[in-house]
Amino acid sequence: MSQVSIKDIAREASVSHSTVSRALSNSPLVSEETRVRIQHLAREMGYSPDAQARSLVKGRTHTIGVVVTTIADPFIAEVVQGIEITAHDHGYSVILASSSFEPERELDAVEMLRSKRVDGLIVTSSRVGAIYLEHLERLAVPVVLVNNHREETGRYTFSIGVDNQHGGCLAVQHLTDLGYRRIGYVTGPANHSSNVGRLEGYRQALASAGITFDPVLVVPGNGRSDGGERALPVLMRLKPPPTAVFCYNDMTAIGLLRAAKEAGLSVPQHLAVVGFDDIPFSSYVHPSLTTVAQPKFEMGEQAVQMVLELMTACDVPTERTSNDFVQGQLIVRESSGQVAYNAR
Amino acid sequence: MSQVSIKDIAREASVSHSTVSRALSNSPLVSEETRVRIQHLAREMGYSPDAQARSLVKGRTHTIGVVVTTIADPFIAEVVQGIEITAHDHGYSVILASSSFEPERELDAVEMLRSKRVDGLIVTSSRVGAIYLEHLERLAVPVVLVNNHREETGRYTFSIGVDNQHGGCLAVQHLTDLGYRRIGYVTGPANHSSNVGRLEGYRQALASAGITFDPVLVVPGNGRSDGGERALPVLMRLKPPPTAVFCYNDMTAIGLLRAAKEAGLSVPQHLAVVGFDDIPFSSYVHPSLTTVAQPKFEMGEQAVQMVLELMTACDVPTERTSNDFVQGQLIVRESSGQVAYNAR
DNA sequence: TTGTAGGCGTTATCAC
DNA sequence: GTGATAACGCCTACAA
Numbered sequence: 001m002s003q004v005s006i007k008d009i010a011r012e013a014s015v016s017h018s019t020v021s022r023a024l025s026n027s028p029l030v031s032e033e034t035r036v037r038i039q040h041l042a043r044e045m046g047y048s049p050d051a052q053a054r055s056l057v058k059g060r061t062h063t064i065g066v067v068v069t070t071i072a073d074p075f076i077a078e079v080v081q082g083i084e085i086t087a088h089d090h091g092y093s094v095i096l097a098s099s100s101f102e103p104e105r106e107l108d109a110v111e112m113l114r115s116k117r118v119d120g121l122i123v124t125s126s127r128v129g130a131i132y133l134e135h136l137e138r139l140a141v142p143v144v145l146v147n148n149h150r151e152e153t154g155r156y157t158f159s160i161g162v163d164n165q166h167g168g169c170l171a172v173q174h175l176t177d178l179g180y181r182r183i184g185y186v187t188g189p190a191n192h193s194s195n196v197g198r199l200e201g202y203r204q205a206l207a208s209a210g211i212t213f214d215p216v217l218v219v220p221g222n223g224r225s226d227g228g229e230r231a232l233p234v235l236m237r238l239k240p241p242p243t244a245v246f247c248y249n250d251m252t253a254i255g256l257l258r259a260a261k262e263a264g265l266s267v268p269q270h271l272a273v274v275g276f277d278d279i280p281f282s283s284y285v286h287p288s289l290t291t292v293a294q295p296k297f298e299m300g301e302q303a304v305q306m307v308l309e310l311m312t313a314c315d316v317p318t319e320r321t322s323n324d325f326v327q328g329q330l331i332v333r334e335s336s337g338q339v340a341y342n343a344r
Numbered sequence: 345m346s347q348v349s350i351k352d353i354a355r356e357a358s359v360s361h362s363t364v365s366r367a368l369s370n371s372p373l374v375s376e377e378t379r380v381r382i383q384h385l386a387r388e389m390g391y392s393p394d395a396q397a398r399s400l401v402k403g404r405t406h407t408i409g410v411v412v413t414t415i416a417d418p419f420i421a422e423v424v425q426g427i428e429i430t431a432h433d434h435g436y437s438v439i440l441a442s443s444s445f446e447p448e449r450e451l452d453a454v455e456m457l458r459s460k461r462v463d464g465l466i467v468t469s470s471r472v473g474a475i476y477l478e479h480l481e482r483l484a485v486p487v488v489l490v491n492n493h494r495e496e497t498g499r500y501t502f503s504i505g506v507d508n509q510h511g512g513c514l515a516v517q518h519l520t521d522l523g524y525r526r527i528g529y530v531t532g533p534a535n536h537s538s539n540v541g542r543l544e545g546y547r548q549a550l551a552s553a554g555i556t557f558d559p560v561l562v563v564p565g566n567g568r569s570d571g572g573e574r575a576l577p578v579l580m581r582l583k584p585p586p587t588a589v590f591c592y593n594d595m596t597a598i599g600l601l602r603a604a605k606e607a608g609l610s611v612p613q614h615l616a617v618v619g620f621d622d623i624p625f626s627s628y629v630h631p632s633l634t635t636v637a638q639p640k641f642e643m644g645e646q647a648v649q650m651v652l653e654l655m656t657a658c659d660v661p662t663e664r665t666s667n668d669f670v671q672g673q674l675i676v677r678e679s680s681g682q683v684a685y686n687a688r
Numbered sequence: 689t690t691g692t693a694g695g696c697g698t699t700a701t702c703a704c
Numbered sequence: 705g706t707g708a709t710a711a712c713g714c715c716t717a718c719a720a
Contacts, residue, residue: 002403002484003461005713016691021715031689046482051459052396052405053713056696059346061396063439063460070425074624077421081414084442093456095407096440098428112437115395116407117347138390140346225628254628261630280418281625284569284598286605349697360707365699375705397697400712 004045013041024049055117064307065095065113067106067123074280075296076124079146082300083122090308092119099126114139120307122146122300142310144303149192158310160302160324164194167292167328168201171246171274174290174330176209178337180244180272183211186221186231186256188248195248198276202246217242221252228255232263244272244336250282253289257335273335276328287334295326302326348389357385368393399461408651409439409457411450411467418624419640420468423490426644427466434652436463443470458483464651466490466644486654488647493536502654504646504668508538511636511672512545515590515618518634518674520553522681524588524616527555530565530575530600532592539592542620546590561586565596572599576607588616588680594626594635601629601679617679620672631678639670646670 006024010017015034022030023038024047030038055061064087068076084094095116097109106126113121121139124146145159175183185202188195203213219234221227228247235242247253253275260267267273267287275282278293302324350368354361359378366374367382368391374382399405408431412420428438439460441453450470457465465483468490489503519527529546532539547557563578565571572591579586591597597619604611611617611631619626622637646668 003713007713017714018692018716019690022690025715029689034689048455048458048482050400050461050713052400052461053696054715056394056396056400056698056713057715059696066440071415071428072418072422072425074416074418074421077418078416080440081416081442084415084440085444088441093460094440096410096424096428096438097432098425100429111392114392116437117394117396138392258628258630281628284625285628286602286630347697351697361697362699362708363706365697366706369699373705378705394697397712398699400697400714401699403712 003050004047005050006047009038009042009045009047012045013038061117061119062092063095063116063118064092064120064122064304065097065110065116065118067109067113067121067126068096068098069101069125070098071096073125075277075294078296079124079300079303082297083304084300085297086301086304090304092304092308110139114141120144120311122303122307123148125149142307144306144310146299146303149189149194158306158322160299160306160326161194162294162299162328163325164197165201165204166325167276167294168198168246169205170201170328170330171198171276171292172202172205173209174332174336175244175246175272175274176205176211178244178272181209181211182217182240182242182244184217184219184235184238184242184245186219186228186235186245186247186252188221188223188252190220198246198248221248223249223252225251225255225258228252228257229259230255232256232259236263236265242271244268244274246274246276248276250275250277250279250289250291253291253335254281254285257285257287257289267335268337272337275335278331282331283333290333290336291331292328293331294328298326347394348391349394350391353382353386353389353391356389357382405461405463406436407439407460407462408436408464408466408648409441409454409460409462411453411457411465411470412440412442413445413469414442415440417469419621419638422640423468423644423647426641427648428644429641430645430648434648436648436652454483458485464488464655466647466651467492469493486651488650488654490643490647493533493538502650502666504643504650504670505538506638506643506672507669508541509545509548510669511620511638512542512590513549514545514672514674515542515620515636516546516549517553518676518680519588519590519616519618520549520555522588522616525553525555526561526584526586526588528561528563528579528582528586528589530563530572530579530589530591530596532565532567532596534564542590542592565592567593567596569595569599569602572596572601573603574599576600576603580607580609586615588612588618590618590620592620594619594621594623594633597633597635597679598625598629601631601633611679612681616681619679622675626675627677634677634680635675636672637675638672642670 006017006020010020020038023035066083071077087094099106099109120141121143126148147161148159206213216238219231221231253273265271275289275291278291282289282291350361350364354364364382367379410427415421431438443450443453464485465487470492491505492503550557563575565575597617609615619633619635622635626633626635
């Protein structure tokens with residue numbers, strides 16, 4: 001009933017099923033004539049090869065598993081888009097699993113993907129990246145972490161992420177180039193490597209502009225907009241207050257912008273603001289947000305390429321570690337340098 | 345090398361592979377003692393059942409295919425989140441494929457999913473829904489369309505979408521309840537069924553408030569923010585201009601808000617604005633946007649449930665049509681009724 | 689050039 | 705209870 005198989009075609013064409021198999025895979029071991037006849041017949045009968053049966057014998061599923069915390073995060077969604085499109089271009093398809101931020105569910109997902117015999121695994125924003133180290137041997141497939149939040153990256157790990165220090169440096173250099181000299185930083189989650197990196201970039205840019213680092217200008221945020229809202233009054237109470245501020249990410253900056261508006265401060269006249277991420281929103285807020293864009297699509301793209309390379313090179317089995325970094329890009333909008341149209 | 349199979353376990357345990365199979369599936373046809381022994385051994389050896397081999401014999405993959413235009417659309421991403429989580433809860437996993445708005449790629453995706461023998465198919469925002477009608481017979485699995493933009497829904501189709509008329513009615517009733525009587529509508533893509541439905545809801549709400557419909561108040565948009573920006577001057581040039589406006593969707597409303605700000609109109613004092621969708625941004629714009637929320641997660645959830653039902657009931661083979669509608673929910677924010685804190 | 693036979697890792701149906 | 709044996713749909717030596 002369900003689906004026609006090569007045996008059905010074989011019967012119809014009065015040949016053996018192996019001849020059908022060969023004809024359909026364009027094997028040279030079959031006569032031109034029967035080849036076209038079989039292929040025509042297959043199309044007519046609505047044949048669709050069974051990928052499972054094929055991969056059972058070939059040992060490859062042409063499928064890669066993708067584990068995310070939640071696909072509803074626009075940032076992650078863009079990375080996944082890069083993954084899906086790149087995978088498709090290489091003849092691979094993608095099984096998506098989300099952990100909903102629960103480590104247990106994340107392990108479930110990995111186990112399920114192992115059962116489905118994915119050829120490789122990409123994990124984004126995992127906070128439990130370390131667990132993969134233990135599971136790697138039995139997983140038997142390459143694993144690439146994207147944008148993970150772990151501190152230490154040991155052996156057996158492959159990851160790809162943005163160069164946080166470089167990005168932070170870009171952001172702050174932009175401000176120093178504009179002449180700002182008293183520049184604040186609103187942090188993200190304190191011990192995330194991304195926060196540490198961006199802070200380091202901040203210090204580096206200050207240093208190269210000949211500005212001495214002042215720790216009171218670093219105020220805590222949390223990566224969310226409410227963190228930015230709370231940070232603003234703290235910054236403005238300083239003597240003297242900063243004239244520009246670099247925020248851990250765009251959501252922080254957006255919260256800070258909102259607080260500034262309510263406090264009657266105009267941006268960028270009273271305070272220049274730079275974010276990080278370039279979430280879709282940042283061009284729509286008012287004033288639009290200067291930020292460091294993370295190449296999200298590209299990160300997905302590179303993750304797939306890394307997995308593919310690791311797959312073919314898996315004879316040299318994993319002693320190597322590789323952590324690739326992509327460079328962020330400064331996007332100048334109204335919240336820094338330029339004066340907004342209608343705010344003068 | 346790669347993965348241990350039940351045969352490996354059988355050899356190790358000195359039993360037949362069928363006994364191992366039974367032990368691992370908790371069959372009653374195996375002694376308690378060997379069952380625990382085998383299960384222990386399996387865990388020790390790092391056994392992972394091969395889902396492909398299993399589905400080859402069972403005829404079920406416990407996988408559903410999801411075709412999207414792009415996962416980077418936050419709206420779609422939330423629907424997919426609902427799909428993934430619901431599927432997971434029912435023991436199903438999700439293969440994701442994106443069409444990038446190209447019909448040809450969409451067909452590719454469907455063909456690939458057929459090869460992978462998915463048990464069901466969910467397609468979101470397809471503009472070529474009609475193609476599925478032809479392919480349905482050979483697809484041999486249930487297909488559910490989510491939020492599709494086709495006009496006619498013929499036989500053999502199953503879909504789920506928001507009740508546009510009801511939603512439009514909610515939005516405009518909210519405005520009439522507040523006392524507004526001259527209310528505009530900025531359209532979406534003219535012939536989309538969603539636009540037609542929302543317009544119909546607009547007219548219905550006017551009628552039940554005893555307001556006669558005035559066609560000049562309906563001005564064209566395009567579903568994007570620039571459409572909203574261009575619509576504002578058109579509306580304000582009317583004599584008399586509207587005091588409130590319902591927009592086809594949030595992006596349109598956001599564009600309109602921006603134009604209003606540049607024109608020196610304050611919202612909602614000079615003009616109340618209501619959108620549709622409740623995209624994540626709408627709570628962040630200023631003033632925050634009153635809107636009709638589409639239950640995106642729920643739509644994904646219901647789509648999975650529909651697929652699951654159709655799967656088990658596929659003996660009654662498809663003569664039926666079913667189009668389920670979920671109800672939107674009014675979210676009142678600053679852009680309508682309430683006056684924003686700092687705008688008085 | 690084509691057919692036969694075996695195997696991929698399961699489950700399921702028989703016997704014993 | 706357990707063990708052969710035969711599927712599931714495909715690929716691929718090896719024979720013919």
